[in-house]
Amino acid sequence: xxxxxxxxxxxxxxxxxxxxxxxxxxxxxxxxxxxxxxxxxxxxxxxxxxxxxxxxxxxxxxxxxxxxxxxxxxxxxxxxxxxxxxxxxxxxxxxxxxxxxxxxxxxxxxxxxxxxxxxxxxxxxxxxxxxxxxxxxxxxxxxxxxxxxxxxxxxxxxxxxxxxxxxxxxxxxxxxxxxxxxxxxxxxxxxxxxxxxxxxxxxxxxxxxxxxxxxxxxxxxxxxxxxxxxxxxxxxxxxxxxxxxxxxxxxxxxxxxxxxxxxxxxxxxxxxxxxxxxxxxxxxxxxxxxxxxxxxxxxxxxxxxxxxxxxxxxxxxxxxxxxxxxxxxxxxxx
Numbered sequence: 357x358x359x360x361x362x363x364x365x366x367x368x369x370x371x372x373x374x375x376x377x378x379x380x381x382x383x384x385x386x387x388x389x390x391x392x393x394x395x396x397x398x399x400x401x402x403x404x405x406x407x408x409x410x411x412x413x414x415x416x417x418x419x420x421x422x423x424x425x426x427x428x429x430x431x432x433x434x435x436x437x438x439x440x441x442x443x444x445x446x447x448x449x450x451x452x453x454x455x456x457x458x459x460x461x462x463x464x465x466x467x468x469x470x471x472x473x474x475x476x477x478x479x480x481x482x483x484x485x486x487x488x489x490x491x492x493x494x495x496x497x498x499x500x501x502x503x504x505x506x507x508x509x510x511x512x513x514x515x516x517x518x519x520x521x522x523x524x525x526x527x528x529x530x531x532x533x534x535x536x537x538x539x540x541x542x543x544x545x546x547x548x549x550x551x552x553x554x555x556x557x558x559x560x561x562x563x564x565x566x567x568x569x570x571x572x573x574x575x576x577x578x579x580x581x582x583x584x585x586x587x588x589x590x591x592x593x594x595x596x597x598x599x600x601x602x603x604x605x606x607x608x609x610x611x612x613x614x615x616x617x618x619x620x621x622x623x624x625x626x627x628x629x630x631x632x633x634x635x636x637x638x639x640x641x642x643x644x645x646x647x648x649x650x651x652x653x654x655x656x657x658x659x660x661x662x663x664x665x666x667x668x669x670x671x672x673x674x675x676x677x678x679x680x681x682x683x684x685x686x687x688x689x690x
Contacts, residue, residue: 358504359438365499366442377500381446383489384496387464388450394620396467397654401619401662402612405604409593411470412655414522416582416589418466418515422459423579424550425514430560431456434504436569443501451502453578454570457511458503464493465515473519540594547586551644554579577643584644585651592655600656602663611666618665619658626653 369377386392396415400408433455435441443451453459472486494512497503529539559572596602607615630646637645 358506359434359441361505362434362441362498362501366501369444369499369501377444378446380492380496380499381444383492384447384460384500384502385450386489387460387467387493392463392467394623395471397619397623397658398616401604401658402607402615403604405602407474410474410523410526411467412589413526414470414519415463415466416585416651417522418462418518419459420547420550420582420586421514421518422457422462422511423453423582424553425457426454426459427554427557427559427576427579429456430454430575431507432570434501441501447500447502452574454575455503456507457514458494458497458507459511459578460497460502461490461494461508461511462515464490465512465519469515470519536594536597540590543586543590547583547590551580551583554583555640573639576640580640580644581647584646584648587644588648588651588653589655592652592657595656596659600659600663602659614665615658615662618662619654622658622661623650623654626650 393415396408396411400412431454433451435443450460468486469490472483476483494508497508498505554576559575560570561572562569627646627650630649634642634646
C-alpha cells in the first residue's frame, strides 16, 4: 500500500514537471538547512533567551530520539525496497541514514512547529506560516520519493510528543530549581548509553548481486552526529549558565546585530574548520566531534565572547549580573 502511494505521487511529480519538483526539493531541504538551525540560535543569543533555548533543546531531543529509532528499526529507503521508486535527484543527497522515521519532518516540527507554538499568541501569521511549512515538509518527503507515509506520520507524532515533553521538562526544571550539575550528568549518561547502543548493536547486512545494499557505518553517521550535538550543547549550556549568565533584556538593535554577527562568524568558522581538521578521522568519530564542537561554540563560546566584548565596551553595563547570580542563576534562562 505504501509503495503504491509513492508510485502514484511519483507519477504526479513526473507529470508536474521539473519546476514543481524543484519547489518541493527546496522546501524539503530547508528543514535541515543551516538557516533553520540559525533561527533558534539568533533567538537564543539576541532576542528571547528562554524560548531560544527551548527551541534548541527541542531540536536536539527530537534529532537524538529520531536517530535512535532509525538505528533500532533499520528500515531501508523506498527505492531500495522497490526498484520502481525513483527518488528526485535533487533530494537524494540529503536522504541519509535509514528511512524510518523521517528526519526532515522531525526537524521541521522541532524548530518551526515549536516556534509556531511559542509565538502563536503574538503572531497568528507566524503560527500559520510555521505550521504550513511543517505540513509541506512532511508531504514533500513522500512526494520526492524519500520516505514512505508511515515514516512521515510517525515522525509527526514522535516530534509533536517531544515538543510537549521537552516543554514540560523545562518548566518543571525551572520551577523546582533542579541542580544544573545533576541535569548535566544525567543527560551525559543517557547520551553515552545511546552512543554505545549505536556502536555495538547488530545491523542488517543484506547483499544483492554480491554488493552490500546498505553500509551500516554510513547509516550510523547521523546518529553519531546527534550524540555529538548533545555532548556539545549540554556542556555549553552548563558552562554558560554557571560562568556567563547573559540576558537579552534591554538590548539595542546595534547590540543585537553584533551578537548575531559574532554568532554567525564563530559558528560558521567552527563548522568549516572542524570539517577540514577532522576530515581524516573515522567517519562516525569525525562527525560526532565536529557537531559536538559546533554546538559547544553556539551554546557557550558565542555568549562568552559577546558578553566579554559588551562588558569591555560598557554597552551592556546595566545587564551585568551580580557575582552570586553569575555563579548560579535562579533559572536556566535567567
